[in-house]
Amino acid sequence: MAKPEMYRHPTRSEIIELAVAEGHDADIPGNAGSIHQVHSHTSRPRSLRKKHESEKPSAMAIDKDVEKGDTAGSISSDEEAADMNEEDPNVVFWDGPDDPENPLNWRETKKWGTVTLVSGITFLTPLASSMFAPGVPQVMATFNSTNDMIEQFMVSVYVLGFAFGPMIIAPLSEMYGRLPLYHSCNGLFIIFSIAAAVSTSMTQFVTFRFLMGCFGGAPMVLGGGTIADLISREQRGTAMVVWMMGPTVGPCVGPIIGGFLTEAKGWRWNFWFVAIIAGALMLMSVILMKETSAPVILERKARRLRTETNNPKLRSKLASDLSPADLFKFSIIRPAKMLTRSTVCLAMSVYIAITYTYLYILFTTFTAVFKSQYHWTGGVVGLSFLGIGLGSLIGQFGFTYFGNKTVNKHIERDDFNPEHRLYTMCVGGCLIPGGLFWYGWSVQASTHWIVPILGTGLIGFGLLMTFMPATTYLVDVFTVHAASAMAASTVLRSLCAALVPLSSSKMYKAMGYGWGNSLLGFVSLVLIPIPFLFIRYGEKIRARSTVKL
Incomplete structure (x- = not known):
C-alpha cells in the first residue's frame, strides 16, 4: 500500500500546492509542514529558541523576492533534508501510513460526505449574496426609502463582508482548526440571516447583511483546505471543481430562486429560506463533521501523550513556531x-x-x-x-x-x-x-x-x-x-x-x-x-x- 502523502516527507512543490489549497502561505506550517525547517523536536521555550536561532539566518527572517522565485530559506540542502528525516523519539506523528486518525485514511463515505457538506455550505453563502436582489423594490417600500445609493448598497454590502471576515477567519483556523470556525461562523451566519429577516429599519438591515457576508465567507476560506485534508492528489481536482461551483454559480442562481420566493412570500422569506437551509446544513455538520486539520489533530495527540507518558518534551511534527500575533501579521500585512x-x-x-x-x-x-x-x-x-x-x-x-x-x-x-x-x-x-x-x-x-x-x-x-x-x-x-x-x-x-x-x-x-x-x-x-x-x-x-x- 502506498504511503499517504502526509506520512512521507513531501517535496517543496507539494508543500506549496497543499498550502495554497489550505489558504495560507507555504512558510506557515500546515498539513505537509513548512518549506522552512521547523524545529519541533526542541523542548526549549519560544524565547530561548529565538535567541538560539538569531545566531544564524532564520528561515522566517531571510528576505525573499517572491516574484523572482527566490527560495532562500527553503528546504534545499542535503543537510536540511537529512535534518528533516532525522528520527526523534519526542516528535509525534502518524502511527504509520494506515493510521486511522489521519483524515486521508478515513472511510470513503465519511470523506466524501464531509466534502459534500462543505460544498453545500459554500454554495449557499454566495447564493445569499444576490438571492434577494429581485426583492429590492419591496425592501425599499417597506422602509420608505427612495435613496438610489442605498438601493444598490443593500445588495453589494454582503460582498464588503467578504473583504474583512476572511482576514480574521484564516489565522484563527491555523490556531484552532477548521471545525470550530465552521460551526461558529455557520451559527453566526444563521443568527444574522434571521436578524436581517426581522429588521425594522434600513440601518439594521444593511448592518446585518454586512455581518452575514463577514461570516458567510468562512467556507470559501476553509473549504479548499478541508478538501486537501481529506482527498488524495489524484482525486482532489474533481472535489475542487465541485466545491468551486458554489462561488461561481451560486450568485447567479440565487436571484432566480429569490424572484419567485419574493413574489410568493415577500422579501423577508429570502432570509428565512437561507437561515432554514443553513440551519439544516449546520445540524448535519455538527453531527457528521470531524476536525480534519493535521496540525491540530497531531497537537491534540501530542497533548494527550504528554499527559499519559508524563513526558513534557513530546511535540507534534507539524507544530508551528509562529505566535498568534505572527499569524495575524502575515495574514494582514503581507x-x-x-x-x-x-x-x-x-x-x-x-x-x-x-x-x-x-x-x-x-x-x-x-x-x-x-x-x-x-x-x-x-x-x-x-x-x-x-x-x-x-x-x-x-x-x-x-x-x-x-x-x-x-x-x-x-x-x-x-x-x-x-x-x-x-x-x-x-x-x-x-x-x-x-x-x-x-x-x-x-x-x-x-x-x-x-x-x-x-x-x-x-x-x-x-x-x-x-x-x-x-x-x-x-x-x-x-x-x-x-x-x-x-x-x-x-x-x-x-x-x-x-x-x-x-x-x-x-x-x-x-x-x-x-x-x-x-x-x-x-x-x-x-x-x-x-x-x-x-x-x-x-x-x-x-x-x-x-x-x-
Missing part, C-alpha cells in the same frame, strides 16, 4: 505589501477587481432594467440572471479544458512559465467588452428579451475566462506566498464590488443603458492589453521585482 509593491499583483488584482465589479453592477440593476424595459413582473424577474449564470458555468468548464490543455503542452515541452496561464485570459478579456456593448444597446433599443440575455451570457463567460487564469497566474508567480497574493486580490475585488455599484443607477439615468454599458465596455477595452503585455514581458517584469517579504 497582502497589503504585495498589493502596493508588486507590479504583477497590482495589475492582476485591478483587472480582477474591475471585472468582478461589473458582475455586481449587473446584479444590482438587472431587476430595474427588466422591469422598466421589458415590463417583467413577479418571480419572472429573477430569470434575468439566467444568462450570466449559464455563461459563467460554461466559462468554468472552458477554462478548465483549454487552460489545462495549454499548460500541459508547455510542460511536456519543458518550457512552461507562469505567463502561459494567460492565453485564456486574452480571450476572456476580449469577450467582456463585446458582451457589455451587446447587452447595453439591445436593452436601449428594447429588442426581444433573449438578445440582452445572450449578451449577459457572453459577459459571464468572459468574466470566468478572465478571473480564473488571473488567479492561477498569481499562484504560479508567487508560489510560497501565493495565499497572500490571492488575499490581496480578494480584498481589492470585494471592496470594489461593494462600493462601485453604488453609482450604477445614476450612471444609467444620466447616460442611458446603451452608453452606460458602453462606458464599462470602453474601460474593459483599455484592460485588454494587460495579459498580452505580461505574456511578452512578464518574465522581465518579475526579474526586476523588488518585493521583499
Whole structure:
C-alpha cells in the first residue's frame, strides 16, 4: 500500500500546492509542514529558541523576492533534508501510513460526505449574496426609502463582508482548526440571516447583511483546505471543481430562486429560506463533521501523550513556531505589501477587481432594467440572471479544458512559465467588452428579451475566462506566498464590488443603458492589453521585482 502523502516527507512543490489549497502561505506550517525547517523536536521555550536561532539566518527572517522565485530559506540542502528525516523519539506523528486518525485514511463515505457538506455550505453563502436582489423594490417600500445609493448598497454590502471576515477567519483556523470556525461562523451566519429577516429599519438591515457576508465567507476560506485534508492528489481536482461551483454559480442562481420566493412570500422569506437551509446544513455538520486539520489533530495527540507518558518534551511534527500575533501579521500585512509593491499583483488584482465589479453592477440593476424595459413582473424577474449564470458555468468548464490543455503542452515541452496561464485570459478579456456593448444597446433599443440575455451570457463567460487564469497566474508567480497574493486580490475585488455599484443607477439615468454599458465596455477595452503585455514581458517584469517579504 502506498504511503499517504502526509506520512512521507513531501517535496517543496507539494508543500506549496497543499498550502495554497489550505489558504495560507507555504512558510506557515500546515498539513505537509513548512518549506522552512521547523524545529519541533526542541523542548526549549519560544524565547530561548529565538535567541538560539538569531545566531544564524532564520528561515522566517531571510528576505525573499517572491516574484523572482527566490527560495532562500527553503528546504534545499542535503543537510536540511537529512535534518528533516532525522528520527526523534519526542516528535509525534502518524502511527504509520494506515493510521486511522489521519483524515486521508478515513472511510470513503465519511470523506466524501464531509466534502459534500462543505460544498453545500459554500454554495449557499454566495447564493445569499444576490438571492434577494429581485426583492429590492419591496425592501425599499417597506422602509420608505427612495435613496438610489442605498438601493444598490443593500445588495453589494454582503460582498464588503467578504473583504474583512476572511482576514480574521484564516489565522484563527491555523490556531484552532477548521471545525470550530465552521460551526461558529455557520451559527453566526444563521443568527444574522434571521436578524436581517426581522429588521425594522434600513440601518439594521444593511448592518446585518454586512455581518452575514463577514461570516458567510468562512467556507470559501476553509473549504479548499478541508478538501486537501481529506482527498488524495489524484482525486482532489474533481472535489475542487465541485466545491468551486458554489462561488461561481451560486450568485447567479440565487436571484432566480429569490424572484419567485419574493413574489410568493415577500422579501423577508429570502432570509428565512437561507437561515432554514443553513440551519439544516449546520445540524448535519455538527453531527457528521470531524476536525480534519493535521496540525491540530497531531497537537491534540501530542497533548494527550504528554499527559499519559508524563513526558513534557513530546511535540507534534507539524507544530508551528509562529505566535498568534505572527499569524495575524502575515495574514494582514503581507497582502497589503504585495498589493502596493508588486507590479504583477497590482495589475492582476485591478483587472480582477474591475471585472468582478461589473458582475455586481449587473446584479444590482438587472431587476430595474427588466422591469422598466421589458415590463417583467413577479418571480419572472429573477430569470434575468439566467444568462450570466449559464455563461459563467460554461466559462468554468472552458477554462478548465483549454487552460489545462495549454499548460500541459508547455510542460511536456519543458518550457512552461507562469505567463502561459494567460492565453485564456486574452480571450476572456476580449469577450467582456463585446458582451457589455451587446447587452447595453439591445436593452436601449428594447429588442426581444433573449438578445440582452445572450449578451449577459457572453459577459459571464468572459468574466470566468478572465478571473480564473488571473488567479492561477498569481499562484504560479508567487508560489510560497501565493495565499497572500490571492488575499490581496480578494480584498481589492470585494471592496470594489461593494462600493462601485453604488453609482450604477445614476450612471444609467444620466447616460442611458446603451452608453452606460458602453462606458464599462470602453474601460474593459483599455484592460485588454494587460495579459498580452505580461505574456511578452512578464518574465522581465518579475526579474526586476523588488518585493521583499
